[in-house]
Structures are given as structure tokens and as C-alpha cells.
Amino acid sequence: MKGIGAAIGLALLAGAAPLAADGHERSAHEQRSYEIYRDIIAFRTARGHGQVDDMVAYLAGRLSKAGFAAGDIMVTDYDSEGDPTQGLIVRYRGDGSSDEKPIALLAHMDVVDALPEDWERDPFTLTEADGYFYARGTQDNKYGVMNLTSTFIRLKEEGWTPNRDLYLVFSGDEETGMISTRAQAKWIAENVDPAYVLNSDAGGIGLADDFSPLAQQVQMAEKTYVTFDLTATNQGGHSSRPRSDNAIYDLAAALLKVAEYRFPVRDTQLTRTYLGALGQSMPGELGDALKRFAADPSDASAIEIIRADPSLVGTLGTTCVATMLKGGHAQNALPQSASAAVNCRVFPGDGVDNVKAQLAAAIGNPEIAIVQRAEATESGVSEFPDEVRDALSKALVARFGKPIPMLPHMSSGGTDGMHYRTLGYDTVAIGAGASRPRDIYAHGLNERMRVDAFYAGLDHWTIILKELAGS
Structure with a gap:
């Protein structure tokens, strides 16, 4: 495993984010987000490659450097069907001024493997071409990991203190056995008992062929x-x-x-x-x-x-x-x-x-x-909390300059969220990603994300968290 010091060194040696299309230099938040995205994509966090712990060390290092105390960064080890992996839970301490329960925020660090010989570009090197970022995990789900991590760092650097606790919960084997997910969900239920759970690994914004926004999907159930x-x-x-x-x-x-x-x-x-x-x-x-x-x-x-x-x-x-x-x-x-x-x-x-x-x-x-092959988890339908609906609406107006529809839906795929639903927690996926249906290559060859959508979604969680846990 790379040490936390080495992980921080990797971040400090990283180059700045590319210039914006208009030639202006990216903001500090945009540059940091790009660096984290690029760096975590380089970890081949697929089953059998043993790199989830390297990614955990890197993320823990970034968060530690930003001011999160060692006692608020919890790294856990799991044996996922014979394949060692890790999970990461980070607490953003509130000031206790609210009587509201904490909020848990989900993402997963592992990816479906990609064979470099099958891809047009190295799947574990972030590549920008033709207006897209290409690499395994650009959509599923390293964009969510990056966005939540970078948001926590941004808010900490601003000196912002939430009025209730916030928890990042990053799993290490969502794409396979979900052993880390089950254990984390149990720990969150027993030690945090959140008001609800927000998931970055589903939902997202559907775009028309001309890249105009159609609607924000809100995952409230999954098969x-x-x-x-x-x-x-x-x-x-x-x-x-x-x-x-x-x-x-x-x-x-x-x-x-x-x-x-x-x-x-x-x-x-x-x-x-x-x-x-x-x-x-x-x-x-x-x-x-x-x-x-x-x-x-x-x-x-x-x-x-x-x-x-x-x-x-x-x-x-x-x-x-x-x-x-x-x-x-x-x-x-x-x-x-x-x-x-x-x-x-x-x-x-x-x-x-x-x-x-x-x-x-x-x-x-x-x-x-x-x-x-394995025990299945059957989960029900969540409610869409009013305060989450309102916060999401404000984030979308800030992004697009106008309201866009929010469409509750059921995912055909499975996410970490199912394990929190089975424990009785409303779990709502409101990811910040945006894409046309033709651009969704998750789990497939040449996975990609629009460059402009990448940067446009970086305020998403900042607005939502300030609305839900602000003074």
C-alpha cells in the first residue's frame, strides 16, 4: 500500500487542470477536482488487482491534508469473497446547532475491470479527446467519489461547519460481493442512524441530443x-x-x-x-x-x-x-x-x-x-424527502439557470443503496453526472464523460449540503 505521505506527494506533483474552453484558468476547486479524478482513475480498483487500498490511502491523505482529523477518517478492511478490499468512512463534524440527524453520502471506489488491449485508449489513464474524458470509472463511480471528496475539502477550506454531522461512506466492492457495503450499512445504522442516505452512484441528468438538459433522474428504488x-x-x-x-x-x-x-x-x-x-x-x-x-x-x-x-x-x-x-x-x-x-x-x-x-x-x-450464486438483497421504494427535493432543485437552477424536471425512478441496475433501504432508511440517488443515452458506456468499452458536464457538476453537492446542513 502506498503511504498517506506518498499519496499526498502524488497530488502535489500533479499538473494543473486543462484550461477552460474560453482560455481562462480553472478555479482552485476545478483544478483540485480534476487532479483527484485523474489520480483515482489511475488506480485499477477492479477485483483481483489489490489497488482499492492504494486509492483509500490517497483519498485519506487528501482529506487529512485538508484538515479532517485522524479520528474522523476510518479505514476498514474486508475479505470480499477471498479478495481483500477496504472501505472508507469520513465524518464531517457538525456544530450541534441542529436537532436533525446526520446525512450519509454514498459512492463506491471499485470498478468493473477493463482490458487495456480491448480499449482504444489506456482505460486507467484519464484521456481528454473530442470533448470527453475517457477512462474506466469516469461515470461509474469515480466521478461520484471525486465530487463528494472534493466538496468536503472545499467546504473545510472555506471554514464551513455544518449544523449536523455528514458522513462520506465509500465502499470497496460494490461491483462484486458488496461485503464492504453490507458491513458499512450495518455500522452506519448502529452508530450514526442517519435521517436519510444520499447516493452519488445513480440518478444523474439526462441530456438531449444537443446536450440541453431534459430531467434529473432521482433513484428511489432498484431491482x-x-x-x-x-x-x-x-x-x-x-x-x-x-x-x-x-x-x-x-x-x-x-x-x-x-x-x-x-x-x-x-x-x-x-x-x-x-x-x-x-x-x-x-x-x-x-x-x-x-x-x-x-x-x-x-x-x-x-x-x-x-x-x-x-x-x-x-x-x-x-x-x-x-x-x-x-x-x-x-x-x-x-x-x-x-x-x-x-x-x-x-x-x-x-x-x-x-x-x-x-x-x-x-x-x-x-x-x-x-x-x-449468492444471497440476494430485495429492497423497497424510498420516499423523496421534501428538504432533499428543495435542495436538489436549487442546485439544478444554479447549474442550468432554470428549473428542470426531477423524475423519481427505479434503477434497473443495483447500487450500495439497496442495503440501506433494507435497513429502513430512505435512500435517494441524485448523482451530478449528465449525459446523453448514447454516451453511457459504464461497464463497457471506452467509458466516457463530457468534459463540460464534468465541470458543470462540481457545485452540485456544495449547494445541496449547504442547503441541508447550513445555518
Whole structure:
């Protein structure tokens, strides 16, 4: 692990942020934010690379240098399914002038791995090109980590003292086992008992094709994440003596059934309201389909149009998709086993056991074993606290010069927030990122963020926290 001193040294040696488009020098907050963003992206915090602790040391060093006491910076170690990782919790002490409970602020430091040979640019070097920042984690979720960290440093340097405690809670394995997340959520519940939890890892601002703002998404619910291992087994044999049954072929047939199966369409007041509002701002056939579904969730033609859009299909119900394969043991031997990971995002209320039963019925082969890989966390729907709504509205007006819609929605993906919801805390994701649907490459090749959106979001958390915890 790099020491805190070395981490601070890395920051001091870093160059200044690039000039603004108009040629003006960036503000101190903008420069610091750029440096932190660049530096933490350089840590390959994917499973198996052992660099989460390096990133923790770096962040702790920056926060310590800004004036946060050692006793308010807590580093915790976890064994995430055999892969060591760390978590970071930082307390911004309030002055006690408010009777309000603390606020917890979430982000995750780990990323889905990226293979440099597959990318056009090194995924762990921040690169600016064509108006974008490219690198793994530019969106998910090192922008959130950077923004919250830089905001804490900015407020501390201003001499600002909140009227209640604020807590940064950064997890180290959100993309995999969520061991750190579960432990942190339990610790926060037992030792902090916050008024609510704000998450930087979802929500965000949708942009039109011309980069004008459409709406701020507000994540108030999320689907349940669960993976099933599908396995076909066989006694195998010599490859020169093919059998009528073959584990790889049996598995392939099962996966084709999974690919063809459509889970029943589901809707809630939250999803219908969200899709209807989204349809108002979206032109063409898709916008019309969204409005028709909101009015009548049994509209078959609207359902087909929405299901054809990868960014929206998950809003209509449970989805399951094959993500990993493994089979056979030698080139000249019949496979004795073949397995595939099928990842499901379960619509609230469907239930994990029910989804497993539907997969088994769709496959129609009792010889295919279906085993749940890990315990799933099923969470409910949060409320949108009025004070958070008002604070977010002020941040958006400051950013865009006018109000823009705030659309509560359910995420198809999973975040740390689910573990706080299951403990009874309203958890609302209001990330500062802004992008067009075509620019969302999280978990994929050439992940990127607009440079202008990066800088435009740097006041987001400052305004929100001063509204929620100011004098």
C-alpha cells in the first residue's frame, strides 16, 4: 500500500487542470477536482488487482491534508469473497446547532475491470479527446467519489461547519460481493442512524441530443441483483465417440430458451409516472410508446417498442441474461460439465425464488441445475424527502439557470443503496453526472464523460449540503 505521505506527494506533483474552453484558468476547486479524478482513475480498483487500498490511502491523505482529523477518517478492511478490499468512512463534524440527524453520502471506489488491449485508449489513464474524458470509472463511480471528496475539502477550506454531522461512506466492492457495503450499512445504522442516505452512484441528468438538459433522474428504488449458475453435467468420454447427449449442447439449448423467454410485464406508480414524464420530452415513436404505456400498461405495441430499447427494457419487468460461460476440460474429450452465469435484475415484488422457478419452467429440462450464486438483497421504494427535493432543485437552477424536471425512478441496475433501504432508511440517488443515452458506456468499452458536464457538476453537492446542513 502506498503511504498517506506518498499519496499526498502524488497530488502535489500533479499538473494543473486543462484550461477552460474560453482560455481562462480553472478555479482552485476545478483544478483540485480534476487532479483527484485523474489520480483515482489511475488506480485499477477492479477485483483481483489489490489497488482499492492504494486509492483509500490517497483519498485519506487528501482529506487529512485538508484538515479532517485522524479520528474522523476510518479505514476498514474486508475479505470480499477471498479478495481483500477496504472501505472508507469520513465524518464531517457538525456544530450541534441542529436537532436533525446526520446525512450519509454514498459512492463506491471499485470498478468493473477493463482490458487495456480491448480499449482504444489506456482505460486507467484519464484521456481528454473530442470533448470527453475517457477512462474506466469516469461515470461509474469515480466521478461520484471525486465530487463528494472534493466538496468536503472545499467546504473545510472555506471554514464551513455544518449544523449536523455528514458522513462520506465509500465502499470497496460494490461491483462484486458488496461485503464492504453490507458491513458499512450495518455500522452506519448502529452508530450514526442517519435521517436519510444520499447516493452519488445513480440518478444523474439526462441530456438531449444537443446536450440541453431534459430531467434529473432521482433513484428511489432498484431491482434486485441475483446471479444463477446453470449447469449441465455428463459422464463425458472420448471425443472420437460422440454421444447423443452433450453437456455443452444441453447448456446451449437451455440458454437459447432463456434468451427467448420474456418475463411478465410489471408496472408500479413509480415506473408509470417516470415513463410517462420521459415520454413527454422524448420525440418520435419511442416517446409515443412511453406515453401510451403510462396510460395503459397492457398496450402490446408500446411494450414491444420499449423492450427494444436497452436503456428502458429493464423498467418493464424482470430481466435475465447470460453473462459468463465455462465448459469442457480437454480438446479431445467430451465435456463432463458446462455452466453459464445468468444475471437477473428482479422487479420489486417478483421475488427471487419465483424468478428461479420461471427460468426452470422456460428451460424445460430438469437435468439443468439452477443454483443461486449468492444471497440476494430485495429492497423497497424510498420516499423523496421534501428538504432533499428543495435542495436538489436549487442546485439544478444554479447549474442550468432554470428549473428542470426531477423524475423519481427505479434503477434497473443495483447500487450500495439497496442495503440501506433494507435497513429502513430512505435512500435517494441524485448523482451530478449528465449525459446523453448514447454516451453511457459504464461497464463497457471506452467509458466516457463530457468534459463540460464534468465541470458543470462540481457545485452540485456544495449547494445541496449547504442547503441541508447550513445555518
